Amino acid sequence: MATAAEAAAMRQAITLAARALGATSPNPVVGCVVLDAAGTVVGEGYHQRAGGPHAEVHALRAAAGRARGGTAIVTLEPCNHTGRTGPCAQALLDAGIARVVYAVPDPDPAATGGGQRLREAGVDVEQGLLEDEARAGNIAWLTSVNSGRPYVTWKYAATLDGRIAAADRSSRWITSPESRADVHRLRAESDAVVVGSGTQRADDPHLAVRGVEGAVQPLRVVVDTECCSVPRGARVVDDAAETVIVVADDLDPDFLVESGGGEFWSLPRAKGGHGIDIPSLLAALHARGVRSVLLEGGPTLAGAFVAAGAVDRVVGYLAPVLLGAGPAALGEAGISTIADALRLDITETVRIGPDLRITAVPAVPSSPKEH
Numbered sequence: 001m002a003t004a005a006e007a008a009a010m011r012q013a014i015t016l017a018a019r020a021l022g023a024t025s026p027n028p029v030v031g032c033v034v035l036d037a038a039g040t041v042v043g044e045g046y047h048q049r050a051g052g053p054h055a056e057v058h059a060l061r062a063a064a065g066r067a068r069g070g071t072a073i074v075t076l077e078p079c080n081h082t083g084r085t086g087p088c089a090q091a092l093l094d095a096g097i098a099r100v101v102y103a104v105p106d107p108d109p110a111a112t113g114g115g116q117r118l119r120e121a122g123v124d125v126e127q128g129l130l131e132d133e134a135r136a137g138n139i140a141w142l143t144s145v146n147s148g149r150p151y152v153t154w155k156y157a158a159t160l161d162g163r164i165a166a167a168d169r170s171s172r173w174i175t176s177p178e179s180r181a182d183v184h185r186l187r188a189e190s191d192a193v194v195v196g197s198g199t200q201r202a203d204d205p206h207l208a209v210r211g212v213e214g215a216v217q218p219l220r221v222v223v224d225t226e227c228c229s230v231p232r233g234a235r236v237v238d239d240a241a242e243t244v245i246v247v248a249d250d251l252d253p254d255f256l257v258e259s260g261g262g263e264f265w266s267l268p269r270a271k272g273g274h275g276i277d278i279p280s281l282l283a284a285l286h287a288r289g290v291r292s293v294l295l296e297g298g299p300t301l302a303g304a305f306v307a308a309g310a311v312d313r314v315v316g317y318l319a320p321v322l323l324g325a326g327p328a329a330l331g332e333a334g335i336s337t338i339a340d341a342l343r344l345d346i347t348e349t350v351r352i353g354p355d356l357r358i359t360a361v362p363a364v365p366s367s368p369k370e371h
Helices: 004-018 055-067 088-094 114-120 131-137 139-147 177-188 197-203 253-257 278-287 299-307
Strands: 031-035 041-046 071-076 099-104 124-127 151-159 192-196 219-223 243-248 263-267 292-295 313-319 344-352 355-362
Touching: 004 031, 004 041, 004 055, 004 071, 004 099, 004 131, 031 055, 041 055, 055 071, 055 088, 071 131, 088 114, 099 114, 099 131, 114 124, 131 139, 139 151, 151 177, 151 299, 177 313, 177 344, 177 355, 192 197, 192 299, 197 219, 197 299, 219 278, 263 278, 278 299, 292 299
Parallel strands: 071 099, 099 124, 151 292, 151 313, 192 219, 192 292, 219 243, 243 263
Antiparallel strands: 031 041, 031 071, 313 355, 344 355
């Protein structure tokens, strides 16, 4: 049974792990706190980047000899394989750790088994401390392992009556500077930012992170099916970050060479020929190492993602503004009747300056009642 000191250490480990959101893919974010034999914190660490030392190694280095006979508190089961770094289970054994408490079992077949290896070596191992909180912090990586696609957050900004622009299509600025700064935090925590051709034409967005110290720039992705929305000189193809332009695979390859800039991906069209097939796009992003996607596209692309069942989280910034006309936040999403509505569970509401940020996830269908 975990102690109060171990629970406090796990909360700190979860906080440490979150520091590296957007920087470790295709690896998970992991935090570790080492307690000495008396239960005092003697080392902390987190996985900072793919290919670098894992959280346990950082924490053990900080603890040095004080780790012997102590306890390691880890957000994810210590790995049991050798990749670009050695197995963390062995590192814990070499340091003389007597007890390991981890929150989430590792679902990756290539890395799992660290807990069992530690038990077989005589280490006291406990699983499940603050598991829900640790899962939430690592949800993008866990989704990628379990589903084979990135975790998708759809972000939008709208008025209280659900408009993302006025009737004349002007949209700068509906929300406050505080909300716009918060969006850069979301970008910094994501591996890729995705927009569609409509947003590209209307806003000429930059999509890079600004104002977040130490941020790893996400991959910028423009879904431009007909290859007509990213001219040379567009802000999204500057050298601030890598850019991918996604076009239909039936376009003339010679035409692509003469169009815009950035790297081109040719992917299948969606059924009916409108837009890109969303599962194919997500598969290509996953193959690129992308584990978390921030969807900033307009209503058409957002609707396509919703219709494909590919939205895992919604973050809406609502401004205390009314327009009465103009485009809605969500376009055609394959929902024709209220019975088919995508129901959401609100997980957080926060004031951001004068605006309200609402975070929600698709509701889990309730089981039918037994009679």
